Amino acid sequence: xxxVTHSLTAxxxxxxxxxxxxxxxxGRFFTGLRDKQIHGVRRADGxxxxxxxxxxxxxxxxxxxxxxxxxAGVVVSWAWVKEPRPxxxxxxxxxxxxxxxxxxxxxxxxxVDAGSEAAMSTGMRVKARWIDEPAGAITDIACFEPG
Amino acid sequence: xxxxxxVAFTQAKSVRAERDLNETEILIPVIHDIxxxxxxETKDIDFVCSGSSxxxxxxxxxxxxxxxxxxxxxxxxxxxxxxxxxxxLYEAWVKIQTGHADTxxxxxxxxxxxxxxxxxxxxxxxxxxxxxxxxxxxxxAALQARLCLEGGVLSEREMAEVAVRDRGKGKSxxxxxxxxxFDVDALLAEPTFVSPLRRHDCSPISDGASAMIIAAGDxxxxxxxxxxxxxxxxxxxxxxxxxxxxxxxxxxxxIAADRAAVGKDKIDVAEVCGPFTHQSILVERALGLGExxxxxxxxxxxxxxxxxxxxxxxxxxxxxxxxxxxxxxxxAHATSGPCLQQNLVCVLExx
Amino acid sequence: MSESEERKPVEVLRTPxxxxxxxxxxxxxxxxxxxxxxxxxxxxxxxxxxRVYFPSRGSCPQHGVPIEGEPVELPDRGTIxxxxxxxxxxxxxxxxxxxxxIQVLLDxxxxxxxxxLGESSIDDVHMGMRVEAVWKxxxxxxxxxxxxxxxxxxxxxxxxxxxxxxxx
Numbered sequence: 140x141x142x143v144t145h146s147l148t149a150x151x152x153x154x155x156x157x158x159x160x161x162x163x164x165x166g167r168f169f170t171g172l173r174d175k176q177i178h179g180v181r182r183a184d185g186x187x188x189x190x191x192x193x194x195x196x197x198x199x200x201x202x203x204x205x206x207x208x209x210x211a212g213v214v215v216s217w218a219w220v221k222e223p224r225p226x227x228x229x230x231x232x233x234x235x236x237x238x239x240x241x242x243x244x245x246x247x248x249x250x251v252d253a254g255s256e257a258a259m260s261t262g263m264r265v266k267a268r269w270i271d272e273p274a275g276a277i278t279d280i281a282c283f284e285p286g
Numbered sequence: 287x288x289x290x291x292x293v294a295f296t297q298a299k300s301v302r303a304e305r306d307l308n309e310t311e312i313l314i315p316v317i318h319d320i321x322x323x324x325x326x327e328t329k330d331i332d333f334v335c336s337g338s339s340x341x342x343x344x345x346x347x348x349x350x351x352x353x354x355x356x357x358x359x360x361x362x363x364x365x366x367x368x369x370x371x372x373x374x375l376y377e378a379w380v381k382i383q384t385g386h387a388d389t390x391x392x393x394x395x396x397x398x399x400x401x402x403x404x405x406x407x408x409x410x411x412x413x414x415x416x417x418x419x420x421x422x423x424x425x426x427a428a429l430q431a432r433l434c435l436e437g438g439v440l441s442e443r444e445m446a447e448v449a450v451r452d453r454g455k456g457k458s459x460x461x462x463x464x465x466x467x468f469d470v471d472a473l474l475a476e477p478t479f480v481s482p483l484r485r486h487d488c489s490p491i492s493d494g495a496s497a498m499i500i501a502a503g504d505x506x507x508x509x510x511x512x513x514x515x516x517x518x519x520x521x522x523x524x525x526x527x528x529x530x531x532x533x534x535x536x537x538x539x540x541i542a543a544d545r546a547a548v549g550k551d552k553i554d555v556a557e558v559c560g561p562f563t564h565q566s567i568l569v570e571r572a573l574g575l576g577e578x579x580x581x582x583x584x585x586x587x588x589x590x591x592x593x594x595x596x597x598x599x600x601x602x603x604x605x606x607x608x609x610x611x612x613x614x615x616x617x618a619h620a621t622s623g624p625c626l627q628q629n630l631v632c633v634l635e636x637x
Numbered sequence: 638m639s640e641s642e643e644r645k646p647v648e649v650l651r652t653p654x655x656x657x658x659x660x661x662x663x664x665x666x667x668x669x670x671x672x673x674x675x676x677x678x679x680x681x682x683x684x685x686x687x688r689v690y691f692p693s694r695g696s697c698p699q700h701g702v703p704i705e706g707e708p709v710e711l712p713d714r715g716t717i718x719x720x721x722x723x724x725x726x727x728x729x730x731x732x733x734x735x736x737x738x739i740q741v742l743l744d745x746x747x748x749x750x751x752x753x754l755g756e757s758s759i760d761d762v763h764m765g766m767r768v769e770a771v772w773k774x775x776x777x778x779x780x781x782x783x784x785x786x787x788x789x790x791x792x793x794x795x796x797x798x799x800x801x802x803x804x805x
Contacts, residue, residue: 143306143307143664144306144664144667144668145305145306145667146305146306146307146308146661146662146663146664146667147661147662147666147667147670147671147780148305148659148660148661148662149659149660149662150657150658150659150660151344151657151658151659151660152655152656152657152658153344153345153654153655153656153657153658154653154654154655154656155653155654156651156652156653156654157413157651157652157653157654158649158650158651159413159414159649159650159651159652160648160649161414161647161648161649161650165414165650166646166647166648167646168415169414169647169650170646170647172647173647188529188530189529190412190414190415190527190529192527192530196525196527196530215433216429216430216432216433216436217429217432218424218425218426218428218429218432218480218481218482218483219428219478219480219481220422220425220480221479221480224402224404224405224420224422226420226655227419227420227421227422228419228420235419235421235425235426235428235429236429237429237433237528237529245527245529245530246528246529247415247529248415248416248419248421248429248528248529249419250419256481261432261436275647275650276418276650277414277415277416277418277419278418278419304661305661306661306663306664307661307663307664308660308661308662308663308666310663310694310695310696311663311664311665311695314695314696314703315703317701318696318701318702318703321701327701328700328701341656343658344656344658344660351694353698354694354695354696354698354701355696355701356701357696357697357698357699357700357701357702358698358699358701359698359699400658400659400660400661401656401657401658401659402656402657405656406656409654413652414650414652417652417654418652
C-alpha cells in the first residue's frame with residue numbers, strides 16, 4: 140500500500156424499530172407482564188420454562204400449557220456491571236443475573252439492583268420491581284431487587 | 287469422500303482500530319497475497335465463500351463490497367455466510383465434496399472498531415425477552431464464568447494461566463495484537479472488569495481479516511508440498527436461550543469433536559478459539575486434549591480476535607504447523623454466538 | 638386508553654435498535670472525496686488493462702488486483718449513457734420534479750458516475766447527450782460528491798452509441 144493518509148470519517152446511526160408478531164405463547168407471556176404477572180410454559184413432564192418457549196428444546200414438540208409463576212426467585216449466576224451502557228436497565232452499577240423464579244425450572248436473564256457488588260451473591264433471593272405503567276414488554280420489570 | 291486440504295493461508299495484522307483503511311481495503315492485500323503466493327488467479331478458483339457480519343459494518347449486504355477484492359467480472363461462483371469464516375470453509379468443503387469445485391477461496395473479515403462491539407453482540411440474543419435489556423457480550427460471558435467458578439468446574443487461577451500461556455506464545459506471532467510475558471499472581475491481583483471477569487480474561491477487540499485456499503486431491507498436491515488434509519470437519523449448535531443450555535460445559539464442541547474423530551489418534555497441536563479464558567478451558571476439555579498437546583502456538587483468540595475471521599485463522603494457524611512438519615495431526619476450533627453457542631471442529635493431518 | 642383496548646391481548650412487540658458507528662472512508666474514497674473538495678475529479682487506472690475507474694475503491698473489481706498507481710485527473714464533462722425520469726421528491730436533491738437521474742461516463746473514464754440533470758427538460762434528455770458539471774459556489778464546497786449540484790447539457794453533438802456501448 141502506498142503512503143497511508145488519515146481517512147475521512149463520518150458518524151452513522153443505524154436505527155430501526157422492529158415489530159415482532161408474538162404468537163399465542165409469547166403473546167400470553169407479554170400480556171401477562173402487562174398485568175404484572177409472569178407466565179411460564181409447562182412441558183408434559185412438569186418442567187416449567189421461563190421465559191416460555193413455543194417448542195421443547197429437546198424434542199421439538201409444541202408446548203402450550205401456560206402457568207403463572209412467582210415474580211420472585213433466586214439468583215443462579217450474576218455479572219457485576221460497573222459502567223452501564225446506554226439503554227441497559229439501570230444507569231448506576233448493577234448486576235445482570237440469571238434468576239430462577241419460584242415455580243420455574245429454567246432461569247430468566249434480567250437485571251438486579253443491589254446497590255453494590257458486595258450485596259450480590261449466588262443463591263440470594265430477589266423480587267421483581269415493576270414499572271408503573273407496564274405495556275407488555277420484558278422491560279415492564281424495571282429490574283429485580285433483593286428481598 | 288473427496289480428500290480436501292488447506293493449501294494456503296494469509297491474514298492481516300490484527301489491530302484495535304484500523305482508522306485509515308475501510309473493510310475492503312483491509313481485505314485487498316490479504317486476498318492479493320494469497321492468490322499470488324499460491325500462483326492462482328481468480329479464474330483458477332472454482333468457488334469463493336466468505337464470512338462477515340453486516341451488523342459490524344452497520345449496513346445491509348456490506349459483505350458485497352468484499353467482492354471488489356476478489357475480482358468478480360466475469361462473474362464468479364460465490365457465497366457468503368453471516369458467520370465466522372470457518373463456517374464459510376465448511377460450505378466450501380461441502381461444495382468440493384459435491385464435485386462442483388476442486389479449488390475454493392475462503393475468507394473472513396471484520397472491522398468491529400466502527401461500532402460498540404460488546405453492545406452490537408447483544409443482537410445475537412433472544413429478541414423478545416433479552417435484547418431489550420441490552421446485555422453486553424462481556425456481561426453474558428461473565429454469567430457463564432461465574433457458573434463455572436462457583437460450580438467448581440474451573441478456577442480463576444486456571445483462567446489466568448490461559449491468558450499467560452496464550453499471550454506468551456503470541457509473542458512469536460507477528461499478526462497478534464495483545465502479547466507479552468504476564469504473571470499469573472499479578473493478573474489475579476488486578477481488579478475485576480465485569481465481575482467475575484478481569485481484563486485478561488477477555489479477548490481483545492480486533493479489526494482484521496484472513497483468507498485460505500483449499501483444494502481437492504491432486505490439485506492440492508500441486509499447490510502445496512505437504513497439504514494439510516481435512517480429515518474431520520463438523521459444526522454443532524445449541525439453543526439460543528441461555529437458561530436451557532448447560533453453560534458449564536461445551537456439549538456442542540464435544541459432539542463435533544466426536545464426529546470429527548479428534549480422539550482417533552494423537553493430536554500434536556490444537557488451535558482453540560476462546561473469546562474468554564474460561565471458554566478456552568471448556569473447549570480444550572470438550573476436545574479431550576492430552577497433556578502433550580501444544581495449545582494455541584499462535585496465541586489464540588486471546589492474543590488477537592478479529593471477529594468473523596478468528597475461527598478461520600485458527601484453522602489457518604493449525605495448517606501452518608502441518609505444512610512446516612512440526613505437527614502431523616492438528617485440531618482447530620471455531621466458535622460463534624454467546625457462551626460458545628455454536629462450535630466447529632476441524633481435524634488436519636499431514637498424510 | 639379505554640378499558641376495552643386494555644383488555645386486548647398483546648400481539649406485537651416493538652423493539653427499537655439504535656447502533657452508532659464511525660465510518661472510515663478508507664484510502665481510495667478519502668482521496669477521491671478530498672479531490673472533490675478541490676474541484677478535481679480523480680480516477681485510477683487498473684494495472685492489468687488500463688481501464689480508468691472513477692471512483693477507484695483500491696482494487697480492480699474485474700481483475701481483483703490492488704490499484705496503487707498515480708491518480709488520473711478527469712474532466713468534469715462526459716456523456717449520458719442511461720437515465721431515468723424521477724417523479725419522487727428527495728430531500729437531498731433540490732431540483733423541481735420531474736427530473737432525470739443520469740449515469741455519466743466522464744471523458745477518459747471507464748466507469749460511470751451517478752448524478753442528476755439540471756437546466757434541461759425531461760423531454761430533451763437522451764442517451765449520448767453531452768453534459769458538463771455545474772458546481773456549487775466554491776465557498777460551499779466540502780469533501781463531497783455533492784459539490785457538483787447537477788450536470789447540464791453542453792449543446793455539443795451527441796456521442797455515437799458505439800463509443801460508449803461498452804460502458805452501459
